Amino acid sequence: MLDVAFSKLAAPKTGAVVLLLAEDEQLSGIAGALNEASGGAILRGLEVAGFKGQKGKTALLFAPVAGLTRVLAYGIGKRADLKDSVLQEAGGSIAAALAAEAQVTIVAEGIPGADAAHIAYGATLRSYRFDRYRTKEKLEDKPKLAGIAVQVADATKARAAFVPLKAVAEGIFLSRDLVSEPANILTPTVMAERCKELTKLGVKVEILGPKEMTKLGFGALMGVAQGSVQEPRMVVMQWNGAGTRRARKPLVFVGKGVTFDSGGISIKPAAGMEDMKWDMAGAGAVIGLMAALAGRKAKTDVVGIVGLVENMVSGNAQRPGDVVTSYSGQTIEVLNTDAEGRLVLADVLWYAQEKFDPAFMVNLATLTGAIIVALGQEHAGLFSNDDELAQKLLAAGLETDEKLWRMPLGEAYDRAIKSDIADMKNIGGRYGSAVIAAQFIQRFVNDKPWAHLDIAGTAWSGKDTAITPKGATAYGVRLLDQLVRAHYES
Amino acid sequence: MPFPQPALSLIGPADLGPHTVLILPVRPGALPGDLAAAAAVAGFTGLQGKVLLLHAPTPGYAGRKVLLLGLGPEATEAETEAEAAGAAATAALAREHHIAIDGRGLPRSLSVALVLGAALRAWRMPQYRQGERTEDACLLDKIDLLVEDPAREGRRFAEAKVVFEAVCFAKTLTADPSNVLTPAVFAERLRALEKFGIAVEVIEGRALARKGLNLLSAVGRGSANPPALVILRWPGTLAAPPVTFVGKGITFDTGGISIKSADRMWDMRGDMGGAAVCAGAMMALARRHSPAPVSAVLALAENMTGGDSYRPGDVLPSHSGLTVEIIDTDAEGRLVLADALSYAVTHLKPRALVDVATLTYAVGVALGHEKAGFYANDTVLAANLAAAGENVSEPLWRLPMTDRDRDALGSDIADIKQCLSGKLVPDANLAAAFLSRFVGDTPWAHIDIGGTDARDEADARHPAGPTAFGLRLFDQLVALRYEDPDHP
Numbered sequence: 001m002l003d004v005a006f007s008k009l010a011a012p013k014t015g016a017v018v019l020l021l022a023e024d025e026q027l028s029g030i031a032g033a034l035n036e037a038s039g040g041a042i043l044r045g046l047e048v049a050g051f052k053g054q055k056g057k058t059a060l061l062f063a064p065v066a067g068l069t070r071v072l073a074y075g076i077g078k079r080a081d082l083k084d085s086v087l088q089e090a091g092g093s094i095a096a097a098l099a100a101e102a103q104v105t106i107v108a109e110g111i112p113g114a115d116a117a118h119i120a121y122g123a124t125l126r127s128y129r130f131d132r133y134r135t136k137e138k139l140e141d142k143p144k145l146a147g148i149a150v151q152v153a154d155a156t157k158a159r160a161a162f163v164p165l166k167a168v169a170e171g172i173f174l175s176r177d178l179v180s181e182p183a184n185i186l187t188p189t190v191m192a193e194r195c196k197e198l199t200k201l202g203v204k205v206e207i208l209g210p211k212e213m214t215k216l217g218f219g220a221l222m223g224v225a226q227g228s229v230q231e232p233r234m235v236v237m238q239w240n241g242a243g244t245r246r247a248r249k250p251l252v253f254v255g256k257g258v259t260f261d262s263g264g265i266s267i268k269p270a271a272g273m274e275d276m277k278w279d280m281a282g283a284g285a286v287i288g289l290m291a292a293l294a295g296r297k298a299k300t301d302v303v304g305i306v307g308l309v310e311n312m313v314s315g316n317a318q319r320p321g322d323v324v325t326s327y328s329g330q331t332i333e334v335l336n337t338d339a340e341g342r343l344v345l346a347d348v349l350w351y352a353q354e355k356f357d358p359a360f361m362v363n364l365a366t367l368t369g370a371i372i373v374a375l376g377q378e379h380a381g382l383f384s385n386d387d388e389l390a391q392k393l394l395a396a397g398l399e400t401d402e403k404l405w406r407m408p409l410g411e412a413y414d415r416a417i418k419s420d421i422a423d424m425k426n427i428g429g430r431y432g433s434a435v436i437a438a439q440f441i442q443r444f445v446n447d448k449p450w451a452h453l454d455i456a457g458t459a460w461s462g463k464d465t466a467i468t469p470k471g472a473t474a475y476g477v478r479l480l481d482q483l484v485r486a487h488y489e490s
Numbered sequence: 491m492p493f494p495q496p497a498l499s500l501i502g503p504a505d506l507g508p509h510t511v512l513i514l515p516v517r518p519g520a521l522p523g524d525l526a527a528a529a530a531v532a533g534f535t536g537l538q539g540k541v542l543l544l545h546a547p548t549p550g551y552a553g554r555k556v557l558l559l560g561l562g563p564e565a566t567e568a569e570t571e572a573e574a575a576g577a578a579a580t581a582a583l584a585r586e587h588h589i590a591i592d593g594r595g596l597p598r599s600l601s602v603a604l605v606l607g608a609a610l611r612a613w614r615m616p617q618y619r620q621g622e623r624t625e626d627a628c629l630l631d632k633i634d635l636l637v638e639d640p641a642r643e644g645r646r647f648a649e650a651k652v653v654f655e656a657v658c659f660a661k662t663l664t665a666d667p668s669n670v671l672t673p674a675v676f677a678e679r680l681r682a683l684e685k686f687g688i689a690v691e692v693i694e695g696r697a698l699a700r701k702g703l704n705l706l707s708a709v710g711r712g713s714a715n716p717p718a719l720v721i722l723r724w725p726g727t728l729a730a731p732p733v734t735f736v737g738k739g740i741t742f743d744t745g746g747i748s749i750k751s752a753d754r755m756w757d758m759r760g761d762m763g764g765a766a767v768c769a770g771a772m773m774a775l776a777r778r779h780s781p782a783p784v785s786a787v788l789a790l791a792e793n794m795t796g797g798d799s800y801r802p803g804d805v806l807p808s809h810s811g812l813t814v815e816i817i818d819t820d821a822e823g824r825l826v827l828a829d830a831l832s833y834a835v836t837h838l839k840p841r842a843l844v845d846v847a848t849l850t851y852a853v854g855v856a857l858g859h860e861k862a863g864f865y866a867n868d869t870v871l872a873a874n875l876a877a878a879g880e881n882v883s884e885p886l887w888r889l890p891m892t893d894r895d896r897d898a899l900g901s902d903i904a905d906i907k908q909c910l911s912g913k914l915v916p917d918a919n920l921a922a923a924f925l926s927r928f929v930g931d932t933p934w935a936h937i938d939i940g941g942t943d944a945r946d947e948a949d950a951r952h953p954a955g956p957t958a959f960g961l962r963l964f965d966q967l968v969a970l971r972y973e974d975p976d977h978p
Contacts, residue, residue, distance in 0.1 A: 039549075040549075041546070041547070041548075044545075044546040044549070044552055045544075045545030045546050045547070046545070047546070047553075048545045048546040048552075048553060048554060048555050049545045049555070059545060060543070060545075061528075061544075061545055061547075062527075062528035062529070062531050062532045062542070062544060062547070063527045063528045063530070063531045064528075064547075069531035070531060070532070100533065
């Protein structure tokens with residue numbers, strides 16, 4: 001992880017320097033002093049680049065002052081409009097633009113200490129890279145950026161503000177690691193083992209194997225798992241941050257963790273099937289979230305539960321037409337073995353509401369292709385039986401730019417999963433199939449306040465954004481961390 | 491709708507605009523002293539195609555951006571590499587409006603190659619939008635080549651400019667949408683070549699049938715936009731039969747009754763790329779006053795589904811007299827080419843005949859996007875084409891055309907089957923074998939640009955969009971082989 005330091009403002013004498021400049025302001029303070037030292041070269045360069053501090057605009061100057069390698073001017077727009085997200089994006093863009101430098105000094109003049117921490121946070125998030133399996137990559141092809149020093153008037157405040165942000169970044173990195181891992185490495189067993197590392201942060205981790213789940217009666221989850229030689233797991237992670245204060249119902253987060261989804265007997269087409277290694281991104285987000293909350297010592301009680309299975313074809317795989325009995329007792333006719341995520345969630349959610357009496361349950365799942373058809377990759381789908389919870393989630397999404405869009409639920413959709421032979425079938429028609437999937441899941445929440453986030457379109461990105469390199473996005477970690485912080489820690 | 495391409499100018503030091511972005515080509519170890527410190531911290535050493543953008547780096551450059559452009563060490567393929575370097579410069583400066591390449595101190599062959607590479611990378615799509623161009627659009631309006639004395643040695647520059655403008659002409663034809671560029675509009679646009687001394691003959695309407703161009707007529711029959719055969723003639727000055735280029739010009743290809751899947755069908759607006767290449771090559775040859783007589787035959791049609799469309803199973807007489815059994819109406823390109831080739835052999839009696847066509851998907855599967863497939867019945871012509879292609883970075887790869895392929899096209903009902911049905915057939919080779927039946931003994935080659943005609947994304951050398959692959963190759967072929975007065 002990027003090495004981050006905060007220090008007092010002082011004109012840098014060596015290395016690469018970033019000047020955060022607001023729109024239409026004169027060069028003053030350190031920027032002014034450096035310009036003077038450059039004999040006016042900085043101002044001359046910025047003018048020719050058309051740089052006026054416009055938000056997101058950059059201008060890169062090489063060796064304008066003796067001793068300095070690069071000076072990057074980064075526009076933060078109007079000071080009055082400055083938000084955390086603008087500073088995060090600034091940090092991320094800077095990390096990308098100066099990836100060739102080993103160490104970068106960012107001069108954050110006129111920016112409050114607590115806000116300046118978000119620059120370092122953005123830079124940290126953008127500098128993530130999953131290169132574990134690139135064994136022959138040349139050194140010069142790797143990004144070199146190892147550390148940033150943020151100069152800010154109130155360095156002490158910035159340092160303190162960065163502590164929880166760093167913890168969230170750790171959670172995001174953990175989540176991105178898990179989602180990026182190939183399925184031959186990250187089996188349900190291995191993934192459960194990795195959850196155990198959270199005990200170091202004070203999380204209580206309990207792992208259930210096939211024996212325990214069979215005994216409990218997890219017929220839906222076990223039916224999905226039976227085609228794979230990899231054993232399924234369920235991991236229960238508890239963070240008790242509320243301490244001895246008045247006991248409140250815990251917040252429960254549930255994730256779908258299909259470590260590879262071939263579709264089973266209802267097998268998927270070959271094209272793009274490699275993407276199915278990240279069909280565990282819901283679980284990846286929940287694990288990352290637990291690490292983030294524990295890492296920053298969130299003052300609330302949270303339970304994270306992930307159902308981990310591999311959906312494979314074999315002589316013993318579940319067949320279309322099979323009827324399974326879920327942990328709730330409800331029977332399910334499995335008409336399509338590729339609609340397996342909801343089967344896993346059915347048992348885990350029932351377990352969660354029965355065991356923990358939650359204040360609410362939020363589940364995350366790369367559940368349907370239909371949600372991508374509906375919403376694209378900008379918004380995840382939000383389905384909820386509780387308007388207040390939905391509102392809080394939508395607000396947290398806007399706050400963190402992990403956006404949600406509310407989708408409908410209703411009796412008419414629910415009718416689509418009526419079965420002739422069992423209590424329900426696991427698919428309806430093609431139309432509205434993300435909604436139908438949500439209806440299915442709702443049958444296992446027992447009227448507890450609940451929200452389902454269908455993240456099939458947002459868990460993986462084909463291109464870089466300011467603070468998220470392409471690949472695993474860890475969508476949901478920042479969103480749900482924000483939800484908890486905004487409403488459940490006072 | 492106007493969509494100007496960048497204008498190229500040869501200028502002297504006094505003409506350099508005060509704010510024009512200046513591109514300084516440099517070799518490793520020969521960096522300008524006043525910029526060496528900046529280059530050093532940026533790790534810029536002058537490696538081929540590397541660039542470094544500096545904002546007014548010294549007081550002498552006040553008000554000006556400077557782009558250091560690496561030429562790499564001197565190479566054997568100097569001009570090819572210089573073109574690539576020039577392209578790298580415009581790729582880095584796409585958001586600028588006016589740039590100048592400092593060619594002082596470089597041999598003119600290299601500085602011209604730089605400016606040509608730069609210009610080709612800066613080509614832009616025809617713009618049918620009302621609002622702003624997209625963020626990644628190239629905004630370059632002017633590209634200057636700065637030399638000590640622009641009055642001297644202008645010929646190379648003028649020829650490069652001709653090549654660039656011919657490529658722009660062909661690419662814009664290819665990129666234009668099919669509702670704009672119908673066969674009739676295409677033919678009309680070719681009239682613009684008359685001002686360069688090219689004779690333009692258009693055969694359309696009833697004349698097509700009268701001249702026996704039945705395959706071309708049949709392919710165009712399903713469309714409300716009727717087909718045409720266009721013959722372009724450049725007389726040259728040498729007393730020799732012409733070199734003749736033949737181009738497939740399907741202005742839109744739905745596949746006809748054997749209709750294509752909807753996925754990416756919009757791409758088929760470029761299915762006239764071969765004809766555009768031929769037209770562009772003619773323009774370049776005429777504008778540089780090639781001594782060689784050259785002609786081109788363009789088969790223009792729209793392949794639509796209609797109540798009067800030709801059908802799979804139909805048997806049609808061709809211009810050559812051979813009857814053809816139709817198997818797949820989406821293999822229409824070889825039909826219009828067959829008539830165009832036969833017409834060329836009969837009426838133009840060429841010394842060499844080369845056709846170019848976005849003919850098959852199979853050639854893309856075989857060779858990818860880098861090399862076009864080609865077939866020839868003449869070893870010398872094949873060698874000349876391959877050499878020309880290497881010279882201008884439009885590389886060809888020879889593919890087989892065998893008697894077995896010809897035999898495989900035997901029909902139970904006609905002289906020849908148009909193609910074979912089925913998925914795993916060598917369709918590119920079969921198409922070539924089919925065409926070979928229509929050229930008699932004329933030295934002939936067929937270039938299948940089905941994989942090289944366009945690119946989805948820009949890369950270091952090429953903008954996204956049509957490539958006009960084959961145009962510079964044709965120009966180069968004529969220059970290499972057919973312009974020597976002692977060996978006409």
